[in-house]
Amino acid sequence: MEFGKDSSNDMRTDAPADGVSQEALTAVNKAKELESAPANYSEHGLTCLSWNTCPFEPAKIAVGGYSMRAVIFTCENGKWREELQLGGHNSVVHDVAWAPAMGRSHHQIATASRENSFKVHTLKRLEGGKLEYGGTVDVEVSNNQAIWRVAWNATGTVLATSSEDGNLCLWRKNFVGDWKCVQEIPANNISSETSVFQRI
Numbered sequence: 001m002e003f004g005k006d007s008s009n010d011m012r013t014d015a016p017a018d019g020v021s022q023e024a025l026t027a028v029n030k031a032k033e034l035e036s037a038p039a040n041y042s043e044h045g046l047t048c049l050s051w052n053t054c055p056f057e058p059a060k061i062a063v064g065g066y067s068m069r070a071v072i073f074t075c076e077n078g079k080w081r082e083e084l085q086l087g088g089h090n091s092v093v094h095d096v097a098w099a100p101a102m103g104r105s106h107h108q109i110a111t112a113s114r115e116n117s118f119k120v121h122t123l124k125r126l127e128g129g130k131l132e133y134g135g136t137v138d139v140e141v142s143n144n145q146a147i148w149r150v151a152w153n154a155t156g157t158v159l160a161t162s163s164e165d166g167n168l169c170l171w172r173k174n175f176v177g178d179w180k181c182v183q184e185i186p187a188n189n190i191s192s193e194t195s196v197f198q199r200i
Helices: 041-045 187-192
Strands: 002-004 009-013 025-027 044-051 060-065 070-076 080-085 096-097 106-110 117-125 132-139 146-154 159-163 167-175 179-185
Touching: 025 070, 060 096, 070 187, 117 146
Parallel strands: 044 096, 096 146
Antiparallel strands: 002 009, 009 025, 044 060, 060 070, 070 080, 096 106, 106 117, 117 132, 146 159, 159 167, 167 179
């Protein structure tokens, strides 16, 4: 479940593991179902979702699931439609994270699927709030552990990944544009690392 921005309603989206129903999008403050919920969500067997938080673009959401790829939906004139499909995985997409734009000319979306790598997708921002697929980078992890979760910091410059062994890694782009792990925190030390992002 995740709350998303909307110009007139507080919107909530649920991602049940066995797919999604027409009740997935709800206007919480009016406690009613949105009539324009994407009918083809169920085609992807939705398992995860992440909202675009940019206030200057139409409402957009990235979803992942059993289709083994992430898909972007956008809301135009009160109707949801599929806008883009991102680079695919070899198994179920278990997590997706849309980075805060923070003035960049592009969006970044990270996805994970219990492989020993994660993907960072780039979307070019066009006029009128439209997006154009800009490519996907597959980032392999050195410990050969399956990546379960991904999350961005507040500026979209640091990506955190958690693996099956419970370890946490923090990633940043270097000056040539490659994603590098800048800090790795073993599972037994995570509880003591309360200000990790502040030190990166």
